[in-house]
Amino acid sequence: MSKVKYYYDSENLAYKRIKTKKRKKFGYILLFLLSSALFGFLGLVLLINTPFFETPKDKLLTSELENMKLNYKLLNKKVDLMSEVLTAIEDRDNNIYRIYFNTSPITDEERKAGFGGVNRYKSLEGYINSELVMNTTRRIDVLTKELVIQSKSLDEITKLAKQKEKLLAAIPAIQPVKxxxxxxxxxxxxxxxxxxxxxxxxxxxxxxxxxxxxxxxxxxxxxxxxxxxxxxxxxxxxxxxxxxxxxxxxxxxxxxxxxxxxxxxxxxxxxxxxxxxxxxxxxxxxxxxxxxxxxxxxxxxxxxxxxxxxxxxxxxxxxxxxxxx
CATH class of the missing domain: 2.70.70.10 (Glucose Permease (Domain IIA))
Incomplete structure (x- = not known):
């Protein structure tokens, strides 16, 4: 039962009942319903985004996402290790092998050439954790290019070594009589x-x-x-x-x-x-x-x-x- 409201009529020195118009009453009801719907929707959104209301599919996707992050983290550690090993090989290649065989070293510009200009990773943009995927892919591409260059360099060193071996065997290096x-x-x-x-x-x-x-x-x-x-x-x-x-x-x-x-x-x-x-x-x-x-x-x-x-x-x-x- 709704409350009855009154007002004091000073002319008649008496209290009179306040009568609410039907249109205004309908507006109040509509406003209440809209507010309730809005708050209900916001509450539902909040509840949906809490772990208490995850569907099995949501849980599976979350698990896959966490597993992917872990795999990429492990992959980056392996890339770090491979990069360290390759750097050591490159250092020996430039400062030992090529010096011994009197060959010019390979510059860093030559080893890392070909990765500027065009955005070759544009197709990986716009996804969840795109930056992680792009960064790892970029590092692997650079490492692959350096490995190819180093492989060719070692092929060249092997060829030079064979020539050096022949040269060392050919040089007249002993006395002709015991x-x-x-x-x-x-x-x-x-x-x-x-x-x-x-x-x-x-x-x-x-x-x-x-x-x-x-x-x-x-x-x-x-x-x-x-x-x-x-x-x-x-x-x-x-x-x-x-x-x-x-x-x-x-x-x-x-x-x-x-x-x-x-x-x-x-x-x-x-x-x-x-x-x-x-x-x-x-x-x-x-x-x-x-x-x-x-x-x-x-x-x-x-x-x-x-x-x-x-x-x-x-x-x-x-x-x-x-x-x-």
């Missing part, structure tokens, strides 16, 4: 007295005295260019091309143990000491030629003698005595 077979190192590279004319002239090789028939060894891998006596004064001699501009010559041999065109390895017996040609006594005259220029063979004995032996031989080779050819 130390125990030598009587002495008779004459070195430089000005010496000619044994026949007694005139001081330049001696372009090294003379090793040994008994006739002492084995002579190829000082590096190569191919036999000559095994004949076509050069005046050298008698029976052998020339070996080692590639990379290197040629070695072995003169005054008693006999050969190789033929023209034959491939030889360092340490192979190619002939035997003798005294053929312009020779005063049994010995081996040995020369090293690089790019057409005759150079001191003493610089190439690092593969067969100790430091003490090198010093002793060097002292003998530097004496301006008489050569044997």
């Amino acid at each position: 130390n125990e077979d030598l009587k002495r190192m008779a004459s070195g590279f430089g000005y010496r007295n000619d044994p026949f004319t007694k005139i001081r002239k330049f001696h372009y090789g090294m003379d090793f005295t040994a008994k006739s028939g002492t084995p002579i060894f190829a000082t590096g891998d190569g191919v036999v260019l000559k095994a004949d006596n076509s050069l005046s004064g050298y008698g029976n001699h052998i020339e070996i091309s080692h590639g990379y501009g290197y040629v070695t010559l072995y003169a005054h041999l008693s006999k050969y143990n190789c033929r023209k065109g034959q491939k030889v390895k360092r340490g192979d017996i190619i002939g035997y000491v003798g005294s053929t040609g312009r020779s005063e006594a049994p010995h081996l005259h040995y020369e090293v030629i690089q790019n057409g220029k005759k150079i001191n063979p003493m610089n190439f004995y690092y593969g067969s003698i100790s430091a003490e032996e090198y010093i002793a031989i060097s002292k003998l080779a530097n004496q301006e005595n008489q050569s044997l050819d």
